[in-house]
Amino acid sequence: MREVLELLEKDARLTPKEIAEQTGMDEAEVANFVAAMEARGVIKRYKAIVDWDKFGDEAVYAIIEVSVSLDRGVGYDSIAERISKFPEVVNCMLVSGDHDLNLLIKGKTMKELAFFVAEKIAPLQQVQHTATHFMLRAYKTEGEIMFDREEDKRLVVHP
Amino acid sequence: MKIANKVKGLPPSGIRKFFDLASSIPDVISLGVGEPDFVTPWRVREASIYALERGYTTYTSNWGLLELRELISKYMFDATGVDYSPKNETLVTTGVSEGIDLAVRAIVDPGDEVLVVEPSYVSYRPCVIMAGGTPVSVSASVDNDFKVTREDLEAKITDRTTAVIMNYPNNPTGAIMPRKDLEEIADLAVERDLMIISDEVYEKMTYEGKHASIASFNGMRDNTIALNGFSKAFAMTGWRLGYACGNAEVIEAMMKVHQYTMLCAPITAQMAAIEALKNGQDDMRQMIDEYNRRRRVIVKGFNDLGLSCFEPKGAFYAFPSVKSTGLTDEQFSERLLYEKHVIAVPGSVFGESGVGHLRCSYATSMEQIKEALGRIADLLQEIQKEQAPKIRTKS
Numbered sequence A: 001m002r003e004v005l006e007l008l009e010k011d012a013r014l015t016p017k018e019i020a021e022q023t024g025m026d027e028a029e030v031a032n033f034v035a036a037m038e039a040r041g042v043i044k045r046y047k048a049i050v051d052w053d054k055f056g057d058e059a060v061y062a063i064i065e066v067s068v069s070l071d072r073g074v075g076y077d078s079i080a081e082r083i084s085k086f087p088e089v090v091n092c093m094l095v096s097g098d099h100d101l102n103l104l105i106k107g108k109t110m111k112e113l114a115f116f117v118a119e120k121i122a123p124l125q126q127v128q129h130t131a132t133h134f135m136l137r138a139y140k141t142e143g144e145i146m147f148d149r150e151e152d153k154r155l156v157v158h159p
Numbered sequence B: 001m002k003i004a005n006k007v008k009g010l011p012p013s014g015i016r017k018f019f020d021l022a023s024s025i026p027d028v029i030s031l032g033v034g035e036p037d038f039v040t041p042w043r044v045r046e047a048s049i050y051a052l053e054r055g056y057t058t059y060t061s062n063w064g065l066l067e068l069r070e071l072i073s074k075y076m077f078d079a080t081g082v083d084y085s086p087k088n089e090t091l092v093t094t095g096v097s098e099g100i101d102l103a104v105r106a107i108v109d110p111g112d113e114v115l116v117v118e119p120s121y122v123s124y125r126p127c128v129i130m131a132g133g134t135p136v137s138v139s140a141s142v143d144n145d146f147k148v149t150r151e152d153l154e155a156k157i158t159d160r161t162t163a164v165i166m167n168y169p170n171n172p173t174g175a176i177m178p179r180k181d182l183e184e185i186a187d188l189a190v191e192r193d194l195m196i197i198s199d200e201v202y203e204k205m206t207y208e209g210k211h212a213s214i215a216s217f218n219g220m221r222d223n224t225i226a227l228n229g230f231s232k233a234f235a236m237t238g239w240r241l242g243y244a245c246g247n248a249e250v251i252e253a254m255m256k257v258h259q260y261t262m263l264c265a266p267i268t269a270q271m272a273a274i275e276a277l278k279n280g281q282d283d284m285r286q287m288i289d290e291y292n293r294r295r296r297v298i299v300k301g302f303n304d305l306g307l308s309c310f311e312p313k314g315a316f317y318a319f320p321s322v323k324s325t326g327l328t329d330e331q332f333s334e335r336l337l338y339e340k341h342v343i344a345v346p347g348s349v350f351g352e353s354g355v356g357h358l359r360c361s362y363a364t365s366m367e368q369i370k371e372a373l374g375r376i377a378d379l380l381q382e383i384q385k386e387q388a389p390k391i392r393t394k395s
């Protein structure tokens, strides 16, 4: 069953029939399992990994380190939820170390992102301090390496 | 110029020539490759690069690095349940290829006969001949799922027979030998005091239960030379690294030949292999899971096309029969190449019992396998059309 999820994680477009052929499972069994995983929210969504640079869009990304001071009754979860709801925020996680929340944010220009941090994140009551790191280049995104594939160098026949 | 008679007598590598033409065909899909389509896992490559940076560029002990032999010994114990001393029962070789050569040279005298279980990988017979021995073919039959039987071997044993070379999981058939089938072979080897040279290079690639090594049977530890390597399991063909395990006396004999002919296996590859054995299991598992998925697709594909294909339970080959087409395996594979640009190796290359079959390696991507199956379907249809009128005139 785990294998079905692993296959979909690599290629979300595989059909239940294809998965059944590859795993030796029954097609209906695969379809039911996938439906169940969707219903339970184990499979959240199917989406494409887009190289926007290649498409020609100049997306700008930044990592924001956020230091938080907790008030009585307000935990990390509620401040994180608040931040996560902004569409600019791609990733938001609680981390150990010298800051608390680590965000990946996305926008069209550096200026737009700078203003987003200045206007939406920094002023939050619990936020003590932010540090912004603009991304210059992505080398690996969601498990995808942005370098050319290593080509097949084998001879065409080997006994 | 003088060329030694022994060498002149070796079969030319004909299929190479035939298929060399194939490399010039642009959209060719090859099911003819007997090596993984994966590149060596990055952590393994990286370990070797790091070793080079630190100046590991020397010879090693003739036996191989002790740390590597210790890891191999542990790996073999986990894989087969047989305990080999890393000190003098484990020899690091330049691939299983060298292991085969050493094993045969260490035990064969001129005039000795060595049984070679077929269909088989192509290098056993030439190695026996080079060692002055006489290879004797033993056919394992498709009717017994290409498993060799005690009777098959007994029919060919003479008082000159010294050894048997067998290879399970098998290239080219994908057959495996489950424990219960190995038992009678082990009994025979003990009774007749035969050395079994067991090429277990596909040992990790079994898809139904764990590989059984003949060395693990009573009395067989000392009558087996177990050959294994990194080429297949860890996708390390180009590194040229393998190993031989067995009783100290025979491994020391092999080591003598090795030290004068090879000196030692390359240190860069040995350093890589240490990382592979220490931390490469997950990478290996992922590759094997992927082979298994492709195996299911290709076997079902052939059977659906009417090319009956026994279920291969090991290695990465399917061995469908093309007898139903009325063509020989060579004719079929030639038409497949020239008309459909798909390479598959004719089974007759691997011995008498391979006749009428095609060896199709599924060490190639799922898309390519599906595309190849589609092209084979096209060829089958065309063949059927050509033959239809003939059938009509008959009736």
Ligand SMILES: Cc1ncc(COP(=O)(O)O)c(C=O)c1O
Binding pocket: A159, B034, B035, B094, B095, B096, B097, B098, B121, B167, B170, B171, B199, B201, B228, B229, B230, B231, B237, B240, B241, B242
């Ligand atoms: C059965 C068998 N033995 C040995 C070898 C050679 O292995 P190595 O790369 O370790 O020399 C191969 C390679 O195709 C093989 O199929």
